[in-house]
Amino acid sequence: MGPLEFEPGLDYAHRLDEEDELASFREAFVFAEADMIYLDGNSLGRLPRRTVGRLRTAVEQEWGRDLIRGWNAGWWEASARVGEKIALLLGAGPGQVVVSDTTSINLFKLAMVALEMRAGRDRIVSDVLNFPSDLYILQGCIRLLGDSHQLHLVPSEDEMTVDQETLFDAIDERTALVTLSHVVFKSGFLYDAEAVTERAHEVGALVLWDLGHSAGVVPVELDRWDVDLAVGCTYKYLNGGPGAPAFLYVRRDLQEALSPIWGWFGQRAPFDFDLEYDRAEGIAHFLVSSPPILSTLALEPALDVVLQAGIDRIRHKSVHLTSYLIYLVETVLVPLGFVLGSPTDPAQRGSHVSIRHREGYRISQVLIEEMGVLPDFREPDNIRLGLAPLYTSFAEVWEAVDRIRRVVAERRYLRYFPGKRLGVT
Amino acid sequence: MGPLEFEPGLDYAHRLDEEDELASFREAFVFAEADMIYLDGNSLGRLPRRTVGRLRTAVEQEWGRDLIRGWNAGWWEASARVGEKIALLLGAGPGQVVVSDTTSINLFKLAMVALEMRAGRDRIVSDVLNFPSDLYILQGCIRLLGDSHQLHLVPSEDEMTVDQETLFDAIDERTALVTLSHVVFKSGFLYDAEAVTERAHEVGALVLWDLGHSAGVVPVELDRWDVDLAVGCTYKYLNGGPGAPAFLYVRRDLQEALSPIWGWFGQRAPFDFDLEYDRAEGIAHFLVSSPPILSTLALEPALDVVLQAGIDRIRHKSVHLTSYLIYLVETVLVPLGFVLGSPTDPAQRGSHVSIRHREGYRISQVLIEEMGVLPDFREPDNIRLGLAPLYTSFAEVWEAVDRIRRVVAERRYLRYFPGKRLGVT
Numbered sequence: 001m002g003p004l005e006f007e008p009g010l011d012y013a014h015r016l017d018e019e020d021e022l023a024s025f026r027e028a029f030v031f032a033e034a035d036m037i038y039l040d041g042n043s044l045g046r047l048p049r050r051t052v053g054r055l056r057t058a059v060e061q062e063w064g065r066d067l068i069r070g071w072n073a074g075w076w077e078a079s080a081r082v083g084e085k086i087a088l089l090l091g092a093g094p095g096q097v098v099v100s101d102t103t104s105i106n107l108f109k110l111a112m113v114a115l116e117m118r119a120g121r122d123r124i125v126s127d128v129l130n131f132p133s134d135l136y137i138l139q140g141c142i143r144l145l146g147d148s149h150q151l152h153l154v155p156s157e158d159e160m161t162v163d164q165e166t167l168f169d170a171i172d173e174r175t176a177l178v179t180l181s182h183v184v185f186k187s188g189f190l191y192d193a194e195a196v197t198e199r200a201h202e203v204g205a206l207v208l209w210d211l212g213h214s215a216g217v218v219p220v221e222l223d224r225w226d227v228d229l230a231v232g233c234t235y236k237y238l239n240g241g242p243g244a245p246a247f248l249y250v251r252r253d254l255q256e257a258l259s260p261i262w263g264w265f266g267q268r269a270p271f272d273f274d275l276e277y278d279r280a281e282g283i284a285h286f287l288v289s290s291p292p293i294l295s296t297l298a299l300e301p302a303l304d305v306v307l308q309a310g311i312d313r314i315r316h317k318s319v320h321l322t323s324y325l326i327y328l329v330e331t332v333l334v335p336l337g338f339v340l341g342s343p344t345d346p347a348q349r350g351s352h353v354s355i356r357h358r359e360g361y362r363i364s365q366v367l368i369e370e371m372g373v374l375p376d377f378r379e380p381d382n383i384r385l386g387l388a389p390l391y392t393s394f395a396e397v398w399e400a401v402d403r404i405r406r407v408v409a410e411r412r413y414l415r416y417f418p419g420k421r422l423g424v425t
Numbered sequence: 426m427g428p429l430e431f432e433p434g435l436d437y438a439h440r441l442d443e444e445d446e447l448a449s450f451r452e453a454f455v456f457a458e459a460d461m462i463y464l465d466g467n468s469l470g471r472l473p474r475r476t477v478g479r480l481r482t483a484v485e486q487e488w489g490r491d492l493i494r495g496w497n498a499g500w501w502e503a504s505a506r507v508g509e510k511i512a513l514l515l516g517a518g519p520g521q522v523v524v525s526d527t528t529s530i531n532l533f534k535l536a537m538v539a540l541e542m543r544a545g546r547d548r549i550v551s552d553v554l555n556f557p558s559d560l561y562i563l564q565g566c567i568r569l570l571g572d573s574h575q576l577h578l579v580p581s582e583d584e585m586t587v588d589q590e591t592l593f594d595a596i597d598e599r600t601a602l603v604t605l606s607h608v609v610f611k612s613g614f615l616y617d618a619e620a621v622t623e624r625a626h627e628v629g630a631l632v633l634w635d636l637g638h639s640a641g642v643v644p645v646e647l648d649r650w651d652v653d654l655a656v657g658c659t660y661k662y663l664n665g666g667p668g669a670p671a672f673l674y675v676r677r678d679l680q681e682a683l684s685p686i687w688g689w690f691g692q693r694a695p696f697d698f699d700l701e702y703d704r705a706e707g708i709a710h711f712l713v714s715s716p717p718i719l720s721t722l723a724l725e726p727a728l729d730v731v732l733q734a735g736i737d738r739i740r741h742k743s744v745h746l747t748s749y750l751i752y753l754v755e756t757v758l759v760p761l762g763f764v765l766g767s768p769t770d771p772a773q774r775g776s777h778v779s780i781r782h783r784e785g786y787r788i789s790q791v792l793i794e795e796m797g798v799l800p801d802f803r804e805p806d807n808i809r810l811g812l813a814p815l816y817t818s819f820a821e822v823w824e825a826v827d828r829i830r831r832v833v834a835e836r837r838y839l840r841y842f843p844g845k846r847l848g849v850t
Contacts, residue, residue, distance in 0.1 A: 032490035040493040047489040055719070059480055063666055064472040065457035068465040068799065075667055104688035104714035105530060112569075128700060133689035133714055136702040140687030144537075144569075153700065235715070241488055242500055242718035262565030263529035264558035273804060275553060275578065277561035289529035289558055290660070292717035293667035294480075374493065379698060 006327040010402075016324065016394035022317050025390045028305045029239075037396045037403075039375045042213060042352040042386030045239030050301035058297045070293070078296045079245075079265070079287055085303040086238070086247050089311055090211065090230070091221035097249045099234070099296055100287050103212060105261075106231040106248040107137045109286060111177060112260040113250075114206040114229060115145060118176035121205070125170050125177070127154040127162045129184040134210055138179065149176070160187040160341055161348065168199050175205040182220070183213035183350030186378055188322075188342045190218060190350045194225040201226065212236060215247075216306045217351040217389065219315050222249055229254070237351065237388060238306060240299040245291055255282055263288030309390055317389035318351040324394060325353050325385060328401040336408045341382055352386040354378075355404075362413035363404065370412065371403040431752040435827075441749065441819035447742050450815045453730045454664075462821045462828075464800045467638060467777040467811030470664030475726035483722045495718070503721045504670075504690070504712055510728040511663070511672050514736055515636065515655070516646035522674045524659070524721055525712050528637060530686075531656040531673040532562045534711060536602060537685040538675075539631040539654060540570060543601035546630070550595050550602070552579040552587045554609040559635055563604065574601070585612040585779075586768055593624050600630040607645070608638035608775030611803055613747075613767045615643060615775045619650040626651065637661060640672075641731045642776040642814065644740050647674055654679070662776065662813060663731060665724040670716055680707055688713030734815055742814035743776040749819060750778050750810060753826040761833045766807055777811040779803075780829075787838035788829065795837065796828040 006012070017023055029046040038046065062070045074081075083098035090097065100106060115124075124138055135151070142149045154167050171178055178200040183190050193209055200207045211232035214220055216239075222230060230249040234240035250257075258279070264270045266285035268278045279285035306314070322342075329340055333355060341354030357363055364377040376384050383404075387397065407413055431437070442448055454471040463471065487495040499506075508523035515522065525531060540549075549563055560576070567574045579592050596603055603625040608615050618634055625632045636657035639645055641664075647655060655674035659665035675682075683704070689695045691710035693703045704710035731739070747767075754765055758780060766779030782788055789802040801809050808829075812822065832838055 030485070030489040032486075038492055044488075044493045044495075046492065047484065052484060052489070055480065055484055059472065059477060059666075059723075060455070061457075063469075064455040064477070067463055067471065068469045068801065069793075070469075070667060101526065101530065102688075102714040102716075105526065105686065108686050131689075132692070132695075132698050132700060135700055136687040136689060136692060139702045140685060143683070143687075144685050233715070241484075242495060243715040243721070245717060258568070260565060260569050261530065261533050262561040262568075263527075264556075264561060267557070267561060270557075271804065273557045275557060275560055277564045289527040290658070290668040291527075292670060292720040294723065295717040295719050296668070298484075298719065368494075376493065379696065 006324055008331065010395065010398050013394040013398035020317060020394065022309055022313055022389055023393070025305065025309050026393065029391045035372050037373045037400045039373065039385045039387065039392070039400060041388030041392065042236055042384065043376055044235055044242055045237060045302070045388060046391055047241070048239050048302045048305050050305070051241070051298050054301045055294065055298050058294055075293050078293060079291050080284070082296055082299055082303065083247060085300065085307065086215070086234070088307060089216055089220070090249065091223050092249055093223055095282050096252055097247055098283050098287055099245050099247050099291065099299070101246060103210065103231050103233045103246040104133050104137050106246050107134055107208070107210065108141065109259050109261055110208055110229040110231060110248060110250065111138055111141050111179065113257045114177040114208060115141060115149065117254070117257055118206060121174055121176035122149050123174040123176060124149055124151045124179065125154065125175050126151065126179050127156065127167070129156050129162060129186060129189065130181050131185050131210065131212070134179065134181065161189045161343055164192065164195065167196065171199055171203055171205060173203050175200070175203060177206050177208060179208040179210070181210045181213060183218060185213060186341070186382055187354050188350045188352045190214070190348050193227070194221070197225050197227055213350050213352070217314055217318055219311050227251065234299055238299070239302040241295060244295050244299050248286055250283055250286060259286050261288050265289050305390065314389045318387065319346040321387040321389060321392060321394065321397060322346065322349055322351060322353050325387060325397050325401070328398065329353070329355055332401055332405050336405065351389065352384050355383050355385065356381045357383065357408070359413050362416045363407050365416050366407050366413050367403065371407060373400050373403050431749055433756065435820060435823050438819040438823035445742060445819070447734055447738055447814055448818070450730065450734050451818065454816045460797050462798045462825045464798065464810045464812065464817070464825060466813030466817065467661055467809065468801055469660055469667055470662060470727070470813060471816055472666070473664050473727045473730050475730070476666065476723050479726045480719065480723050483719055500718050503718060504716050505709070507721055507724050507728065508672060510725065510732065511640065511659070513732060514641055514645070515674065516648055517674055518648055520707050521677055522672055523708050523712055524670050524672050524716065524724070526671060528635065528656050528658045528671040529558050529562050531671050532559055532633070532635065533566065534684050534686055535633055535654040535656060535673060535675065536563060536566050536604065538682045539602040539633060540566060540574065542679070542682055543631060546599055546601035547574050548599040548601060549574055549576045549604065550579065550600050551576065551604050552581065552592070554581050554587060554611060554614065555606050556610050556635065556637070559604065559606065585766055586614045586773065589617065589620065592621065596624055596628055596630060598628050600625070600628060602631050602633060604633040604635070606635045606638060608643060610638060611766070611807055611809070612779050613775045613777045615639070615773050618652070619646070622650050622652055638775050638777070642739055642743055644736050652676065659724055663724070664727040666720060669720050669724050673711055675708055675711060684711050686713050690714050730815065739814045743812065744771040746812040746814060746817060746819065746822060747771065747774055747776060747778050750812065750822050750826070753823065754778070754780055757826055757830050761830065776814065777809050779807050779809050781806045782808065782833070784838050787841045788832050790841050791832050791838050792828065796832060798825050798828050
């Protein structure tokens with residue numbers, strides 16, 4: 001699908017919505033402000049309707065009435081049970097995914113595991129486009145290990161993509177671990193995870209993918225790609241709610257490796273209360289301690305919606321939505337001074353599109369405060385438009401571009417004086 | 426208050442309730458099964474009524490309507506804001522407590538900090554009564570540091586208390602860190618935290634207290650006692666809900682130390698997205714990444730209830746309740762073969778009381794399934810009765826003991842065949 005296949009005009013967008021197989025999934029979500037166009041599902045997914053009832057039950061019945069008995073009625077197993085639902089979206093067979101802690105904590109655990117398993121090697125390869133928290137975690141691991149490793153960040157020529165040849169050249173026999181965001185947070189650039197994993201394995205390195213921006217929106221085939229390790233969050237396209245617990249994946253044959261953090265949820269028989277740690281078999285010993293149950297339970301009906309839609313249909317619509325948006329950006333916004341900050345090739349793109357403008361910050365503020373469009377902004381000039389196939393319509397995409405056009409064409413942003421910056425995640 | 430000050434009979438219990446200044450706080454909590462006597466608030470506190478509404482607002486308005494804007498309307502600061510409320514209960518001045526991760530993860534972070542700060546020393550002192558997850562974390566830290574440290578567990582002669590002299594003898598110039606549960610989970614034994622902290626400091630060791638079973642029910646004076654480090658959970662006497670996020674305390678002058686886990690919530694200016702970690706000032710850099718917002722917000726109204734009651738009144742009632750329970754145990758249950766598993770001196774006791782019986786497991790099962798009493802059971806023979814001063818009444822204590830008496834006197838437990846064990850936390 002290229003730009004030429006689309007037509008201008010709102011009527012056309014409505015036609016695309018009529019043909020959209022997933023259009024009815026919009027009804028699975030809460031729309032409290034009917035007119036507001038939400039383009040930040042890549043940061044925090046909308047509230048699924050079913051989640052409202054699930055949380056009421058969890059609070060008022062499971063906690064309020066059942067009290068401690070809740071642990072025997074589904075809470076104890078929740079991390080594994082919800083993990084298996086996520087596994088279905090990641091092409092991971094059973095027993096390899098659990099819900100646990102935060103993405104950063106999980107990255108810490110798995111990066112430490114990888115560096116121990118490749119103890120003779122002193123290099124971690126990542127890129128300058130990776131989410132900074134991931135890089136901070138790796139820097140912390142390196143310090144903890146006595147500064148014995150180097151973190152090599154592959155550069156980006158265009159601040160948008162990483163050249164595969166350059167990356168491959170950086171992965172060599174010194175490399176213990178290659179860790180990247182499958183979809184990068186600023187530009188939406190999508191790695192060929194299978195090819196990168198294969199390259200890493202050629203030289204004996206391990207691979208750890210951060211799936212935060214791909215889980216639930218881009219097909220992931222962890223088993224088929226032979227991925228070693230992965231982490232990700234659940235509050236973006238999985239719609240788990242603010243700060244929802246994260247997940248981790250450890251390929252079955254690597255699960256003998258020891259996590260650096262030993263807690264009682266990873267103990268073989270936690271209720272024996274032995275004084276010595278004896279780790280559980282399988283993925284369980286990567287758990288640490290009591291998970292946030294309300295947030296974990298909230299995630300379950302949200303995942304059911306994604307599973308029901310199916311990742312292939314979601315990806316199909318995602319590519320259609322982002323391609324349509326790029327067509328509109330190129331025909332409507334580029335003439336107004338915008339520069340596309342995302343790859344034009346859909347095979348290199350996740351589900352958000354960046355548009356850059358030197359007045360990006362003020363433009364995004366006016367969109368939020370006056371125009372009923374909610375994108376997010378990333379320094380220095382980057383407006384990110386996240387398209388969530390389960391609830392973003394083609395008409396919303398058209399309307400959002402039209403409102404952006406008006407802000408710039410009418411120079412509305414000149415009236416906006418930067419005050420408090422919106423610190424969206 | 427000793428056993429002799431009490432009288433037998435339910436009427437007397439009702440009189441104690443009439444005189445109870447905190448009796449009205451019971452109305453602040455949900456009682457879904459009016460007849461059920463809940464004695465497991467030491468594991469999972471009851472649901473505060475205000476929490477129900479707070480969570481609905483958080484879900485339906487903040488997430489459902491405000492969406493990503495929630496991060497600018499209180500979510501981002503929630504970990505610090507809720508932390509300051511907990512600080513009020515711990516005698517900690519501002520800027521030293523944050524809500525973060527789980528107790529075990531926080532223990533990992535702070536134990537690693539302590540071991541680095543006392544790098545020349547090779548010993549960690551704890552005790553055999555400590556919660557096993559705490560010991561597992563320490564064992565994991567030791568392995569991570571190349572098995573260069575020893576974990577010395579001070580024994581308990583009576584499986585209930587630790588002799589202070591024995592503990593003090595174990596703390597010496599080799600000791601890097603002393604880490605203990607302020608109130609131990611099995612027996613409710615309460616350490617003299619001030620004296621232990623002083624002893625540790627005499628020899629230059631650091632102290633890390635796990636306040637899980639004391640926060641919100643036993644007065645804690647972290648600043649006055651000159652405590653170095655502390656962690657704790659919020660789902661027991663703080664009534665934060667299942668798996669509610671934990672807290673950590675780092676004394677102000679130790680906050681320069683580097684946490685082993687570096688995440689973007691601990692970064693000086695996280696929204697600059699710098700590629701190098703530059704840690705935030707103060708306690709903030711002990712945060713890692715996005716906290717579970719729903720669970721964090723649920724905690725806030727729960728803490729307000731505790732703050733309103735006041736820790737001194739709570740402690741006063743707690744001592745009264747546990748002393749009364751021990752009086753009843755000694756007069757009613759000891760003749761039936763029970764052995765008290767908690768200290769008789771209230772100065773050595775938190776807010777739960779253990780009673781031991783060789784048929785403890787079957788007795789506890791019959792209590793739960795037939796008698797409307799919900800205690801918890803710990804291997805091998807330990808029934809724990811948790812008394813939560815904000816909602817446990819004296820009449821409930823009397824009634825619970827009477828039901829336990831009937832289970833044993835009528836040998837009801839003989840009809841119970843052990844099946845699935847209740848794995849309460």
